[in-house]
Amino acid sequence: MKLGAAFCSSAILLFILHATICAWGYDPSPLQDFCVAIDDPNHYNSAVFVNGKFCKDPKLVKAEDFLFQGLNIPGNTNNKQGSNVTLINVDRIPGLNTLGISLARLDYAPYGLNPPHMHPRGTEILVVVEGSLLVGFVTSNPDNKLFTKVLYKGDVFVFPIGLIHFQFNVGHGPALAFAGLSSQNPGTITIANAVFGSKPPISLDVLTKAFQVDEKVIEALQMQFA
Structure with missing residues (x-):
């Protein structure tokens, strides 16, 4: 009986450990309600480096630290690609620090392209608000399989972390989409x-x-x- 109980306990422990690993995000898990980012003027003169941002004293935190205004304003698509990405990450909202999430507005001129790129630190979920987009992503070697779809208003598509993906406006008019990313600073290559x-x-x-x-x-x- 003792052997069986020990085996059962070990199995439960392994299951909890596995579930914990699977639930762990790509950004560090927060250990407090918030950690509003602040630049430390002494940071670059020290031997200590932080994977992220320093935290503001909670007593000095204001509502404005969690606010960004102006995402209703269209981005300038007058460029070679005919697209514009307005990224709202920890640099735009300091209160995002340690929370593992960011947001982007994507504007496309007619036949505008958000060219093939990847986010090394975040999965992206995109929703089309206006227009129609041809989207797709390519799996890693050796298959390099393309998953592609034409999206219309209200459609949602997911681009897995680290995979090359794109969006192309196949409509005759402008298109608009919003995307959430699973990192406070997903990066773009x-x-x-x-x-x-x-x-x-x-x-x-x-x-x-x-x-x-x-x-x-x-x-x-x-x-x-x-």
């Missing part, structure tokens, strides 16, 4: 910018071999993203 616009540039030998194209093609692409 736009694939073309990172590959062809890195500073300093990636070696031509590396890129010509990787993309199996002539060196002049790579040079032209690097000039576009320099």
Whole structure:
């Protein structure tokens, strides 16, 4: 009986541990009600580095620390891609610090594109408010399978953390979407910018071999993203 009870207790402990690991977010779990971000002027003169932001004294916290105004204002889509992302992360709302969430407004001109990119620290859930969008994401190696769908007003789509994804306005008019991300600072790596616009540039030998194209093609692409 004792052996059976011990086995049962171990099994329960393993289950709780597994559930805890699965529930753990990509941002540190908060240990207090809030941790309003503040820049420490002495931070860069010390040997201590923080994975995130310092916390303001709770006695000095104000309602404004949890507020952002102006997300109703359309973003400027007058650019090569015809899109604009207004990201509301911990840098815009200090009260998001340690809470593991952020928000974005995405504006698209007709046939505007939010180019292939990834968020290294957050899953994205997107809802279309106006217009229609062709969206998709690609799985990791070796399959590189494309999951794609045309979304309309009220449709919701999820882009898993770290996977390359995109949105393209396939309508004749402007489109609008909002996205939630599972990080206070999800980060964005736009694939073309990172590959062809890195500073300093990636070696031509590396890129010509990787993309199996002539060196002049790579040079032209690097000039576009320099």
